[in-house]
Amino acid sequence: DTEVTQTPKHLVMGMTNKKSLKCEQHMGHRAMYWYKQKAKKPPELMFVYSYEKLSINESVPSRFSPECPNSSLLNLHLHALQPEDSALYLCASSQAGQGTVLDSPLHFGNGTRLTVT
Amino acid sequence: GENVEQHPSTLSVQEGDSAVIKCTYSDSASNYFPWYKQELGKGPQLIIDIRSNVGEKKDQRIAVTLNKTAKHFSLHITETQPEDSAVYFCAASIQGGSYIPTFGRGTSLIVHP
Numbered sequence: 336d337t338e339v340t341q342t343p344k345h346l347v348m349g350m351t352n353k354k355s356l357k358c359e360q361h362m363g364h365r366a367m368y369w370y371k372q373k374a375k376k377p378p379e380l381m382f383v384y385s386y387e388k389l390s391i392n393e394s395v396p397s398r399f400s401p402e403c404p405n406s407s408l409l410n411l412h413l414h415a416l417q418p419e420d421s422a423l424y425l426c427a428s429s430q431a432g433q434g435t436v437l438d439s440p441l442h443f444g445n446g447t448r449l450t451v452t
Numbered sequence: 453g454e455n456v457e458q459h460p461s462t463l464s465v466q467e468g469d470s471a472v473i474k475c476t477y478s479d480s481a482s483n484y485f486p487w488y489k490q491e492l493g494k495g496p497q498l499i500i501d502i503r504s505n506v507g508e509k510k511d512q513r514i515a516v517t518l519n520k521t522a523k524h525f526s527l528h529i530t531e532t533q534p535e536d537s538a539v540y541f542c543a544a545s546i547q548g549g550s551y552i553p554t555f556g557r558g559t560s561l562i563v564h565p
Contacts, residue, residue: 376557
């Protein structure tokens with residue numbers, strides 16, 4: 336089992352709904368990430384939090400809103416999504432952020448499979 | 453920015469054969485190269501990694517080689533088993549710098565019993 340826990344595992348939502356994806360890790364990692372993955376494609380970076388501050392936003396539409404309440408939790412708030420936003424949303428964490436010399440692989444959760452109808 | 457090319461996109465082998473997946477990178481500053489395995493319905497999981505000051509690393513049936521001069525690195529799986537069937541992603545990053553990994557496009561490995 337992965338050490339990064341994501342809920343829910345599956346989510347179906349309409350284009351007018353508001354929902355949230357949740358991610359939790361207890362490895363003491365200080366960098367947390369949201370990725371979007373379409374079928375047969377590599378993960379695509381959306382957001383990075385480093386020491387609980389948003390450090391990278393890869394020009395993601397504002398209908399996706401990240402939040403990092405504390406060092407263990409990461410949320411992704413969803414509002415007014417489009418059908419093309421249907422994908423696997425992956426959360427990941429790593430030991431350190433920018434400036435560190437540590438080898439710092441990403442630890443992924445198993446994702447939330449999102450379907451927008 | 454960094455660009456990582458990965459080949460082949462699909463690899464089909466018989467159980468017991470070896471499998472090799474190759475990646476090339478463009479940024480000579482990249483110094484950390486992890487490999488991830490993604491099984492159906494799961495997130496990618498790290499299986500092996502290598503730093504730029506090392507030429508080869510092995511872990512049981514899995515090995516990774518790195519050629520810094522040519523800017524390419526490869527994953528070798530020996531004595532493949534059906535449970536090795538998955539999508540494999542290579543990645544390159546600059547530890548101590550931007551640190552965000554750039555992923556290859558992935559290789560779907562199918563091991564036939």
